[in-house]
Amino acid sequence: MKPRFSSPAEIKVAVVGYGGIYNMGRIHLQDVQKAGMTPRAVVELDPSRLAIATQDFPGIQTYAAVDEMLAKSDANLVILITPHNTHAPLALQCIAAGRHVVCEKPFAITTEECDQMIAAAQKADVVISTFHNRHWDGSVMKALEVVKSGKLGEIVRVEAHMGQRNQPGDVWRGSKSISGGILYDWGVHLLEYSLQLIDSEIIEVSGFSKRGFWAPETRWKDDTIEDEAFAVVRFKNGVWLTLCMTHIDSNPKRGMVEVTGTKGSLWWDYEKHEIIVKEGDTTTVTQGRNPKEKWENYYANIADHLSKGEPLVITPEWARRPIHILDLANQSAAQGRAIAARYA
Ligand SMILES: NC(=O)c1ccc[n+]([C@@H]2O[C@H](COP(=O)([O-])OP(=O)(O)OC[C@H]3O[C@@H](n4cnc5c(N)ncnc54)[C@H](O)[C@@H]3O)[C@@H](O)[C@H]2O)c1
Incomplete structure (x- = not known):
């Protein structure tokens, strides 16, 4: 695959969901930074969690809704860290807006959703993957x-x-x-x-x-x-x-x-x-x-895939198999x- 960006720093990342159960938003953005990509925005329904995101990443853009982020932010990779039934609809929305997408596991709930997400990403020529850190x-x-x-x-x-x-x-x-x-x-x-x-x-x-x-x-x-x-x-x-x-x-x-x-x-x-x-x-x-x-390998591979054209390890076809x-x-x-x- 041809590289999409000339350096990892050009990959500007928005996370959707900055929940408090495991503080996954912070974990993702820290690994994003380790891979040389740029944390850009956080979207979260709960204002108290947005405040925590701002403390963790001073200067980060904050939004209360995905639509608003897609309209206003220059983020080009969106990471979905939300409850499982939202993964497919949010991924389809971000793909339609031309953004690359990383979805937390599970990729989706049904096979049909996975197939829709894979087809939409191919059509829009964007990358979609699932955060299988435990690989x-x-x-x-x-x-x-x-x-x-x-x-x-x-x-x-x-x-x-x-x-x-x-x-x-x-x-x-x-x-x-x-x-x-x-x-x-x-x-x-x-x-x-x-x-x-x-x-x-x-x-x-x-x-x-x-x-x-x-x-x-x-x-x-x-x-x-x-x-x-x-x-x-x-x-x-x-x-x-x-x-x-x-x-x-x-x-x-x-x-x-x-x-x-x-x-x-x-x-x-x-x-x-x-x-x-x-x-x-x-x-x-x-x-x-x-x-x-070695969970950091996940975002290192995403950065290498997008900026150097290295093969994607967690392909959407791979993520579809457990689902x-x-x-x-x-x-x-x-x-x-x-x-x-x-x-x-
Ligand atoms: N890979 C791992 O090791 C690992 C570990 C924990 C959780 N997870 C996954 O992460 C995902 C989230 O789980 P969690 O434990 O962090 O849940 P959580 O409830 O702590 O966080 C989810 C957050 O998403 C927000 N949210 C929901 N819908 C939204 C929307 N439309 N726009 C913006 N924000 C929205 C909620 O307000 C909440 O704060 C799940 O898919 C879960 O399986 C993965």
């Missing part, structure tokens, strides 16, 4: 190294899981219609990890879900996310992947991801990993700390049958 988590970088070393043999199954028995929260993540469901938060990261390990086409997805246990207790009532949801993904190379996210498991499972191969198994959590290899009667267990995450799995899992849970994958 560079130490745990998955270590797992890739172990899998590629052949220590585990041929990969047979990957199991990703997270959660325990606790009531969904009253912030927007607890709402099915706003968040997309229990699978759409950390589940997207776990799928993105798993898809790095399973290099094969998705054939079909079966989804299962339980709703209604916590619903009467939350502010969202019938719109509360699932108590638990589970997906099984079949890949063309024969590997299968499971994802379980739960708010009802009184016996939470060890680790975040487990990989089972013909020669050995690997499991990991954020900090550490364990490799178990059995030969004859001898079982060898190797434990280790995961390397440090397609989640969309199919949702449809499958509702219809009670496996649903075939669709490659646009």
Whole structure:
């Protein structure tokens, strides 16, 4: 791809959403600065958060609405850090205004939204990507190294899981219609990890879900996310992947991801990993700390892509893959049958 800018500094960045739950707006703009790009504007519905953005980045433009920012600001890259159901409409709005877009994960809620966003970006000749910072988590970088070393043999199954028995929260993540469901938060990261390990086409997805246990207790009532949801993904190379996210498991499972191969198994959590290899009667267990995450690589690649024409690592087609799995899992849970994958 031809470079769009002659230097990273020419990439002027607006963030939409400067929320207080994890202070993600500040984290994004700090990495933007590290990559040599220029923080230019913050758009936020909550005036108290705009005041914090001004303290963090003195002189930054502030806006209460995206329309106003698009009309008045010279920002040429917009980063969306808002609740999940706003990603697709806001991205389409920014693309229509000729801006490059980075969307927080999940890319969107449905496959159709992803396809619309990809088509609109192609038509407008702008770049769109998703902030899959956890592509560079130490745990998955270590797992890739172990899998590629052949220590585990041929990969047979990957199991990703997270959660325990606790009531969904009253912030927007607890709402099915706003968040997309229990699978759409950390589940997207776990799928993105798993898809790095399973290099094969998705054939079909079966989804299962339980709703209604916590619903009467939350502010969202019938719109509360699932108590638990589970997906099984079949890949063309024969590997299968499971994802379980739960708010009802009184016996939470060890680790975040487990990989089972013909020669050995690997499991990991954020900090550490364990490799178990059995030969004859001898079982060898190797434990280790995961390397440090390298989230700054994400915006370094965006800057290199836009200013030097380097290949984009997190392409929209890549970001569509976990969403397609989640969309199919949702449809499958509702219809009670496996649903075939669709490659646009
Ligand atoms: N990649 C990661 O590691 C990571 C970590 C945390 C959150 N996230 C993602 O970041 C996104 C936001 O999550 P959060 O925890 O920061 O939520 P949050 O509620 O703290 O922040 C969202 C902010 O967006 C603002 N907002 C909503 N609609 C808006 C609009 N139309 N215009 C301007 N502002 C608007 C809200 O006022 C709020 O302050 C989600 O997609 C979430 O999944 C990613």
